[in-house]
Amino acid sequence: MAVRVLFVCLGNICRSPMAEAVFQKLVDDAGLTDEILVDSAGTSSYHIGEPAHPGTRRVLSHHGIPYDGRARQIKPEDNANGTTYLIAMDSDNLEELRRRFGDVPHLHRLLEFATHANGHDVPDPYYTDNFDYVYRLVDDGCRGLLDAVRRQENL
Numbered sequence: 001m002a003v004r005v006l007f008v009c010l011g012n013i014c015r016s017p018m019a020e021a022v023f024q025k026l027v028d029d030a031g032l033t034d035e036i037l038v039d040s041a042g043t044s045s046y047h048i049g050e051p052a053h054p055g056t057r058r059v060l061s062h063h064g065i066p067y068d069g070r071a072r073q074i075k076p077e078d079n080a081n082g083t084t085y086l087i088a089m090d091s092d093n094l095e096e097l098r099r100r101f102g103d104v105p106h107l108h109r110l111l112e113f114a115t116h117a118n119g120h121d122v123p124d125p126y127y128t129d130n131f132d133y134v135y136r137l138v139d140d141g142c143r144g145l146l147d148a149v150r151r152q153e154n155l
């Protein structure tokens, strides 16, 4: 059965779609497209149905990474069998996931897997417009996360 990785932020328009797109590219490049299914969602309903923020789309296209997803909110089925990797962008998202799903096994913050970034949270670029900095953190975390998932799942 395929492994699922779900990236979660507040609005699902800035950080988690960026992580989804970056991670999907890493997964595809590793030839693991059918083994690891990648998705993202927001804890809030604020932006349901909207495309990614222009800042996220700009930074992704600058790095040659496609993305055409639309924002959605997390739902109970996102943790249906307890095997999905739920990857929060910051501590608020982590707490919200814990509140909804309880102490599930694969609940982490993305930057737990980063090798260079210091700090625990991917800062929200919605107000700061710092999408390039966020990209560097997300890329760092996603590389470490893929290594960890491959080790854990023998892929």
Ligand code: 4NP
Residues within 6 Å of the ligand: 009, 010, 011, 012, 013, 014, 015, 016, 046, 047, 124, 125, 126
């Ligand atoms: P995201 O950024 O959680 O990275 O998608 C935000 C998007 C929208 C809002 C806050 C953060 N908002 O308050 O609408």
